[in-house]
Amino acid sequence: MLELDRISVARGELRVVRDFALELPRGEMVALLGPNGAGKSSTIMAIAGHVPVVAGEIRLDGRRIDRLTAAERTHLGLGLVPEGRRIFSDLTVHENLVVGGYLLPRAEAEAREREVTALFPRLRERRRQRAGTLSGGEQQMLAIARALMVRPRLLLVDELSLGLMPAVVDLCFEVLQRLCREEGLACLLVEQNTQKALSVADRVTVLSAGRIVWQGSAAEARADEALIDRMLGLEAG
Ligand SMILES: Nc1ncnc2c1ncn2[C@@H]1O[C@H](COP(=O)(O)OP(=O)(O)OP(=O)(O)O)[C@@H](O)[C@H]1O
Ligand SMILES: [Mg+2]
Secondary structure, eight states: OEEEEEEEEEETTEEEEEEEEEEEOTTOEEEEEOOTTSSHHHHHHHHHTSSOEEEEEEEETTEEOTTSOHHHHHHTTEEEEOTTOOOOTTSBHHHHHHHHTTTSOHHHHHHHHHHHHHHSHHHHHTTTSBGGGSOHHHHHHHHHHHHHTTOOSEEEEEOTTTTOOHHHHHHHHHHHHHHHHHHOOEEEEEOSOHHHHHHHOSEEEEEETTEEEEEEEHHHHHHSHHHHHHHTTSSOO
16 A cells, blocks of 8 residues: 655755665554654654655655645545644544545544544543643544544554553553454554553564664564564664
């Protein structure tokens, strides 16, 4: 479904990611790991259309999308849960979801809101609550639910687990895994929590200083625990 064909990503004058290649088929979850500053968020933002791709191509179902605007990519089925969640604190849960579904006709948006809040019942109970007063976990659920409003086929998630209790992280990943299994959603997850990432993902890509240093199945990575640590530079050797 998603093909990243040797893309390079620029931040200002600087190329922060080079020659990044990845294929992400329907229903699959790929974890993107790497130390701070490796270029993980830049890669995600480039796929979503918020940061320029200066070489290579991005294709979604065979169609080239790297010249399209972010809104056009959303329209084609690309959802983003950005680093830091970026929900609208002054709006209610319901209003945030309306913003997420702005591309949809009204009746469809209402139906979709019922579906995404069924995935996260705590959001349904807090429909009229201001998003800024939600707990961190609830805000992450809202950020995911908002991205799901347009029924994306590909979801990009940057640091889902950051600062959250394990139970909430598990709940969010269970929802994503179910969507992958049942609806063929493809997910690209940036994660700091390596163990969690390896337990939920099918495949793993490790980025360091803007280059891919390892790609393989999550099972391979789990079988050699030191491997990813080594790649992340957490351990000597
Ligand atoms: N808005 C920006 N303007 C200029 N340079 C930036 C900008 N955002 C990031 N960079 C640079 O791009 C490089 C990659 O950053 P990026 O945020 O993609 O890394 P990351 O892997 O997501 O790191 P982290 O784990 O800390 O979130 C870094 O060297 C960073 O300084
Ligand atoms: Mg980042």
